[in-house]
Amino acid sequence: MIIPILILSIIFLFGLGCGAAMWFVFRHRQKAKSKQPAKETATMQILTFRWSYIVLPLVFFSLSIILSAYFYHLLPTEVAYHFKLDGTPDRWLSREITIIWVLIPQLLLTLMAGGITWGVTKLGKLFGQTEGTWIKPQRILSFMGNMTALPQLIVFFAMLNVFSYNSYQVQLMPMWIFLLIILGLATIALIVFLASIVYRARQHPRRISSD
Numbered sequence: 001m002i003i004p005i006l007i008l009s010i011i012f013l014f015g016l017g018c019g020a021a022m023w024f025v026f027r028h029r030q031k032a033k034s035k036q037p038a039k040e041t042a043t044m045q046i047l048t049f050r051w052s053y054i055v056l057p058l059v060f061f062s063l064s065i066i067l068s069a070y071f072y073h074l075l076p077t078e079v080a081y082h083f084k085l086d087g088t089p090d091r092w093l094s095r096e097i098t099i100i101w102v103l104i105p106q107l108l109l110t111l112m113a114g115g116i117t118w119g120v121t122k123l124g125k126l127f128g129q130t131e132g133t134w135i136k137p138q139r140i141l142s143f144m145g146n147m148t149a150l151p152q153l154i155v156f157f158a159m160l161n162v163f164s165y166n167s168y169q170v171q172l173m174p175m176w177i178f179l180l181i182i183l184g185l186a187t188i189a190l191i192v193f194l195a196s197i198v199y200r201a202r203q204h205p206r207r208i209s210s211d
Helices: 002-035 051-074 095-122 137-147 149-168 175-210
Strands: 078-083 089-094
Touching (some): 051 095, 051 137, 078 095, 078 149, 089 095
Antiparallel strands (some): 078 089
């Protein structure tokens, strides 16, 4: 029961971080635009898709393919994929189905990251920015796209754990401990990112007034 709760917590944290960042940026930019003089003209920049927005999802997907190809011939015909709290396996799948099940989530999450960032770039009017904008939309897109690597990391670890146990009879770490570590690191990263946005938002009016 603890593992599904931790996974849902990480997914909730991911959605909360992306939503909060986008809401804060747009809200602050609307206030900044309303305070600009009417005579001031804005130089619009076109927001385009960049592969750097999804570099981490692509890395995890590529590594999953490489490791699946490497371990395929090392795995037994029946692969243990679920374990009790004491580490003994209690569920098995065929080798082929196991490979498919570890690659499909990575593919879907990578496509989701690409689809989200590509779709947002098509909504360029929402991201139209002027010179001197306090935070670049590219940073938000990079954060959103690469945050998808968080659930990919969980799938990647589960894959490595299954491969390690079935090939060498060695488990890397209990899944719930790994999820707790990821949840803690993700929380810290989210706090740092949002704190940097708040700091930039507070510094931006000072720069304008000093200019």
